[in-house]
Amino acid sequence: MPNVFGPPHKGAEHVIQGGDPPVPPGASRFGSHEQVVFCQDEASGLRAIIAIYSTALGPSLGGTRFYPYKSEDEALADVLNLSRGMAYKNALAGLDLGGGKAVIIGDPATDKSEAMLRAYGRFVQSLNGRYYTACDVGTFSEDMDIVARESRYVTGRTVAHGGAGDSSILTAFGVFQGMRAAAETVWGAPTLRGRRVGVEGVGKVGHRLVEHLLEDGADIVICDVNQAAVDRVRSAHPEIEVVADAAALIRTELDVYAPCALGGSLNDDTVPVLTAKVVCGAANNQLAHVGVEKSLADRAILYAPDYVVNSGGVIQVADEIGGFNFDRAKARATGIHATTKKIFALAADEGVPPAVAADRLAERRMTEVGRLRGILL
Ligand SMILES: NC(=O)c1ccc[n+]([C@@H]2O[C@H](COP(=O)([O-])OP(=O)(O)OC[C@H]3O[C@@H](n4cnc5c(N)ncnc54)[C@H](O)[C@@H]3O)[C@@H](O)[C@H]2O)c1
Numbered sequence: 447m448p449n450v451f452g453p454p455h456k457g458a459e460h461v462i463q464g465g466d467p468p469v470p471p472g473a474s475r476f477g478s479h480e481q482v483v484f485c486q487d488e489a490s491g492l493r494a495i496i497a498i499y500s501t502a503l504g505p506s507l508g509g510t511r512f513y514p515y516k517s518e519d520e521a522l523a524d525v526l527n528l529s530r531g532m533a534y535k536n537a538l539a540g541l542d543l544g545g546g547k548a549v550i551i552g553d554p555a556t557d558k559s560e561a562m563l564r565a566y567g568r569f570v571q572s573l574n575g576r577y578y579t580a581c582d583v584g585t586f587s588e589d590m591d592i593v594a595r596e597s598r599y600v601t602g603r604t605v606a607h608g609g610a611g612d613s614s615i616l617t618a619f620g621v622f623q624g625m626r627a628a629a630e631t632v633w634g635a636p637t638l639r640g641r642r643v644g645v646e647g648v649g650k651v652g653h654r655l656v657e658h659l660l661e662d663g664a665d666i667v668i669c670d671v672n673q674a675a676v677d678r679v680r681s682a683h684p685e686i687e688v689v690a691d692a693a694a695l696i697r698t699e700l701d702v703y704a705p706c707a708l709g710g711s712l713n714d715d716t717v718p719v720l721t722a723k724v725v726c727g728a729a730n731n732q733l734a735h736v737g738v739e740k741s742l743a744d745r746a747i748l749y750a751p752d753y754v755v756n757s758g759g760v761i762q763v764a765d766e767i768g769g770f771n772f773d774r775a776k777a778r779a780t781g782i783h784a785t786t787k788k789i790f791a792l793a794a795d796e797g798v799p800p801a802v803a804a805d806r807l808a809e810r811r812m813t814e815v816g817r818l819r820g821i822l823l
Contacts, residue, residue: 479526483573487565491557492550494566495521497529498577499545502816505575506546507601507764508532509582510566510593512554525549528582531730531753532760534808538785539757540778541764546577554584563589567596575599580613580763587611601763610766613759616775617728618654620758620782622662624750625702625726627786632723632748636783639663644700644722646670646692647707648679651728651756655706656686669695670707696720703727710734712749717741726750739801750786751804757782 476482481498495518498506508529515521525547533545550566552558570579570593580602581590587604594600594607603609625643630636642665645652649670656666656679667687670676676688689695696703696716703722705711709731712720717738725732725747732752733739742749758779765775793803 477526477530479529481576482522482526483569485566485569487562490559490561490565491552492562492565492569493518493552494548494550494569495525496548496569496573496577497525497546498573499526499529499547500533500812500816501544501576502533502812502819503537503544504542505578505599506532506544507536507541507578507580507760508545508547509580509602510548510550510585510589511582512550512552512558512584512589514553515549515551518551521549521551533812534805535753535757535760536764537808537811538754538804539761539764540781540785541761543578543764547582548577548579550584558589560592563592564596567593567600570599571597573599578767580760601766603766608766608770610762610770610772610775612650613762614650614654616758616762616779617756618651618658618758619776620761620779621651621655621704621706621726621728621755622658623758623780623783624755624786625659625704625724626662627783627790628702628724628726628748628750630787631790637662638702641665641701642667642699643702643704644668644689644695644698645704645706646695646711646727647705647729648675649706652704652706653679655704655728656683664702667695667698667700705729705732712738712742714738714741717745717747720745720747722747724748724750726755727752728756730756733801739799743799748790749800751789751801754786754789754804755782 479497479499483496485494529545529547532547536543536545578599578601587602590600590603591607594603605611626636629638638659643659645656645668647670648668659666667689669689669691689698697719700722702724705727706729709729712732713734730752761779762775789800789803793800
């Protein structure tokens, strides 16, 4: 793809909607996306892409990823993929929100500035509420406070600024609810008591998940590439077992494997050697490629779809739109238990893996509820 930002020019904005620009017959660069917006502010160095996959259920919501993409193609592919994922996640979280996502191209450690974030905020505002932003990899609540100085359509701000704060709180809680649903399906009771759970990655979400699991009576084994993260968990709970790395964790005797680090941990190498009967964790895009969901089902391993069980975070920040109320957000995140059970039941009924059942349920809600907008008010 040519450099869509073109030669530098000030305050440039190029909005691509529908069939603009022309695409080869039968192919669309933007798949089924509603709108893709390229935003540039030369002076602050901002180069961002905002992708709106769907507003069938309401304004789109998804975080801003600040990442040193090697090319615009790579950034575009990521934002298209992530925004589609948000539409499915928000649909199954029961939110009246569609799916969107944004990427800022650059190194957050060196390129981020107040001017750049505020320039970005003005582009978010220009979409007039079709897209609400939030934190993602490389952006933090403090950044959202700055973006919010230019736009009303910002979530994930700090508590001091009326925001929902750290979304890992309800993300971990939601993963725990999904795991309870999986335990009920496999072992007949919604508890992890006496089960051995392997948590890969004990960062913001993983260490909170460990707390829920300990309270429920599970035995825990962890790993993390960051020794400080391991030490934090071990100093609070010396009884927790630690293994060297993710490869060792997957091979160790487990009842549940909880990937809470990076995506792609379920692949052609790991699924055949996995000992766990349940996979349920926070990481996004756990399945390395299409077909892994079937390999898991063939080995009778119950996979709780990642975007369903990790939706507690988006539930937390979405609540900010109406004025944040933690108890209300937590009550909604508790519903992840029921949603996960519904997906397992549909998967059994329709003879498909849970990942396929989740997609079907999400598409059904987008179609059935989205259709109601056709009734003129
Ligand atoms: N924070 C949220 O609200 C949220 C919401 C939805 C999904 N997620 C996803 O959950 C995952 C964890 O998010 P987080 O906010 O806890 O991130 P984090 O960066 O705080 O924690 C990730 C942890 O994984 C560790 N890690 C990285 N590579 C590893 C490896 N190969 N083996 C073992 N450990 C490794 C890191 O050292 C870190 O401690 C991510 O995939 C994220 O996209 C997070």
